[in-house]
Amino acid sequence: MPWLSILMAVPVLGAVGVALLPKGSDKLAKQVALLVSLVVLGLTVAMAVQFSPNGNRFQFEEKYSWIPSFGVHYGVAVDGIALVLIALSAILVPIVILASWHDAEGAVAAPVRDAKGATETADVKTEVVPPKRSAKTYFALLLVLEAMMIGVFAATDIFLFYVFFEAMLIPMYFMIGSYGGVQRSYAAVKFLLYSLFGGLLMLVAVIALYVVAEKNTFMFPELIGAIQDPTTQKWLFAGFFIAFAIKAPLWPFHTWLPDAAAQAPAGAAVLLVGVLDKVGTYGMLRFCLELFPEASKFFTPLVIVLSVVGIIYGAIVAIGQTDMKRLIAYTSISHFGFIALGVFAMTQNAQSGATLYMVNHGFSTGALFLVAGFLIYRRGSAQIADYGGVQSVAPLLAGAFLIAGLSGLSLPGLAPFVSEFMVLIGTYERYAVPAIIGATGVILAAIYILWMYKRTMNGPTAESVKGFTDLNGREKWVVAPLIALIVAFGFYPKPLLDVINPAVDKTLTNAQVTDKQPVSTVAEKKGAGQ
């Protein structure tokens, strides 16, 4: 069965269906979109259980000639790394649709209502920005985006990957630009310009790779080892890497992200930071390391410095933010530093940890953005200073925010801890000093999360917060699965790691790296025992 093509076709057809619904049937559009995304999730699960971690590297392969004269194929398949990221996308989309129920109706706020649901509290000043397009278009765009997210991780043809890489920008551009906050146009354009610039560099590198390799194909598995000349590798590496570094984004290519995430509706921000940005780190892991192993080693010190700077810098700037969504965006810049550090530390633990990090960060930042979104929807402001004492009036909302926050600071027992621990310990195996500096990020994370929590949730209840209602049924359904996943994978990450580990093993082999062995004796003792 062509699983991957079906996974892409279903949301596209769903999007067409949603778009063709008559005007004014917004509610139906939401329901159809939710249903379609749940079908995609079901199909993804059905595919994932058939994946055999220790079988062929790429499974569910499909390959058809697309542009024969240039050897471009429609080639899709997944290994463990791609599989978990596709699963992440398939899990997040229905949650985001459910969370975005009112996002497409106006950017910021509905008036704050009291317990009876009627009177508006006095001092709420909100700027409601009407959306430019209809609600159903928003959900059609979401489904199109889902198809492309699955495609970009599944593509084994580098040209196809590039096409998805660029095409993904379009639905996201409209989601930010048409449904976002006050400065949405600026944010959307900035997002687009940065990404296009990166994409352009990558395109040049893709073409050059095709030309230099002289294999008359864009198929990734056939291009491994095709480029031997170190200088060529370096140039091509740079082309790919800068594109991915902007996408991820790594410091200092990051300034588009806080604007985009702050202006985007909460759901779009989740997909932007939770999935789209992962394409950058995924690209580094998949393409940079294996296609250009020599260059990767050459650039490793530079990338590690950028990553560590990003970890600390993102965290420090996050501490100083006054806007919740911008704050969360900066924490993500810090987290992307961890992921890139793990990718380039080139040890099994670090790279498996980095891959796991991509998944866990999707859940934790997703939860954080969405709960912040619920908060902002009630008050009509993303400013931290506009809140205070929410825990006393809406304990469930506060509790969800706290758990999401704690996962953001990688509290042990929650999923992100496992990945952060693996990245750091794996990095420490090879690069002790960067790992130590990076580990100070755990202290900074406690500061930015808990301080935000204290200012919004604790203390005496602010006047404008008094009318807050607690999480409603729909919102509980948004939060519950994310928290359940965060807790479950916090205690039992093995199902994910069992899928990721063999794929990382292959990556390291192709990147021509072997793990460092411990200095001392326990390992020898164990080895002797076997």
Place this chain on the structure above:
Amino acid sequence: MQSPAEIVQHSGGVIGVSWLMIALPLLGAAILLLGGRRTNKWGHFLGVAMSLGAFVVAVLSFVELLGLNPEDRRRAFELFEFIPGMVNMGMLIDPLSISFALLITGVGSLIHIYSIGYMSHDRDRRRFFAYLNLFVAAMLLLVLSDNYVGLFIGWEGVGLASYLLIGFWQHKPSAATAAQKAFIVNRVGDFGLLIGIFTIWTTFGSLAFADLTHQVTGQASEGTLTAIGLLLLLGACGKSAQLPLQSWLLDAMEGPTPVSALIHAATMVTAGVYLVVRSGAFFEAAPTAQLVVTIVGVATLLAGAIIGCAKDDIKKGLAGSTMSQIGYMMLGAGLGPAGYAFAIGHLITHGFFKANMFLGAGSVMHAMNDEVDMRRYGALFSVMKVTAVTFIIGYLAIIGFPLLSGYYTKEGIIETAMHHNEILGWLAVLGAGLTGFYMSRMVFMTFFGKKRWAEDAHPHESPAVMTVPLIILSIGSIGLGAYLVLGNRFLTFLSPAVGLPQPADMPEPHVFGVGPAALATLALVAAGAAFAWFRYGAAEVPAVAPRGSFLTTFARRDLYGDALNEALLMRPGQWLTRIAVFFDSRGVDGLVNGLAAGIGGTSGRLRRVQTGYVRSYALSILFGAAAVVGALLYVGNM
């Protein structure tokens, strides 16, 4: 010297289900948090039941352990694979871990029961019990894990529970701030512990206690072992409020008093001592690290005692005392196998008498409308006799009154320290004298002298649900020390887990067990108590604190720890943050915008230009890209 026994993989018997100790309170916490208001009616009973259930499992495991030969008393077994290829989650039941488990579940259950009464008027009592259960589960995970990752999960888990409970009355800004401070300061320590764990992993390739025996660690270089020891010590300092990470503990008294008793006196804050003793295989091979442990211990025991001398807030006085007593334990833990049994023994007896006194303080506060200022107490002995008598038993135990619990364990630490290094020993004696002063001061100010009550205070004895735990704890304060120390009972029991000292490392036994150090200690304690009587018992205590000398101010301000933190860390941190935020919006973003503008020729008007215009700019990039592709394709095909 006799090394610890080997850890045997075995999962039979009651010990095989010892994971229930963690699972039961965890389940309790989950039910209480997820069950919501429906569980309000019976939530506190569930919380108590889960804690008692864990206690029963601990007792049964302990009994089973006692039935084994001493060299078989270290059992570990795997529960599940955690990070494949690195670490499995598993339990380690040995004399050390079971001692902690008994203390945590035993004292923990008493404090649960006490809290039914203490929190009866709080509308969030259910949430309180949920957090208490969560704490017990995390603390048991910390001490029962058979590896450093499990320990670390429990370690930060108790930190979370502590955060939630300090900030339990989160609507009070002071409570919320104290909770946040505790978590962040602890994270500084956790950073050290984390790096320590990394170093253990890269050096030895395992994180399981069973693999990290003395034979294995002995093969690493001393430099590496010292580094590991100091990193673990940093973690221990954070959790156990030792210098220089002590500042959070005094603020942590914002939490409800049962929390202070359980977490910030009896159990969690002693986790650092557990860590040092559990990691003996590293410390014993790294004398420098051991020396630093003892120095930290002595410095903290003095600092805590000095702070305790000047506090008028009864809970903060007790908190200073806790710091000080953990300093003693840390000192003992730094002395190697000769000190371990006394350190852990003191930890256990302290768990009883300090919980006893904290709960007693809670009982007093309960009676005095939550007043904590001892200058507003006085003459409470006659109105609350049970509280007063049990508190005084705890007081006699902590100052080391002969034959009571604290006497045996603290004296053991002092004697061993004296034998090891006289300077350390005499400083520890000095600390004991200070203890005699500040604890006597507390008792005199609270229970004796004249009434200095607020006008609306009508003190009364607390209900039985609160006084019965006090009575049980005070029994432990009386007899536990003698039971553990006499005949080296605890030393022998603990030895399979931590090893036995060489005879030469042990202080020589004195006639009637009283040597010069003990005599000096007793004399100083008596002098301290007499001075306290002279100042606070016989003389009138002013209801408002007098200005006091420079030294008093120094002690009242917690030795300027907070001022130091603020000047050295917080202010520069705030500036750094401001500069980084400014730099990010003007510097990095400005640079990139400017660059883009420069190249594109739109000269920095990005923010102002019409959207349509910018969109065509984007399109032009896209077309540009297409053109480049075309050109490349053309070249490629030539």
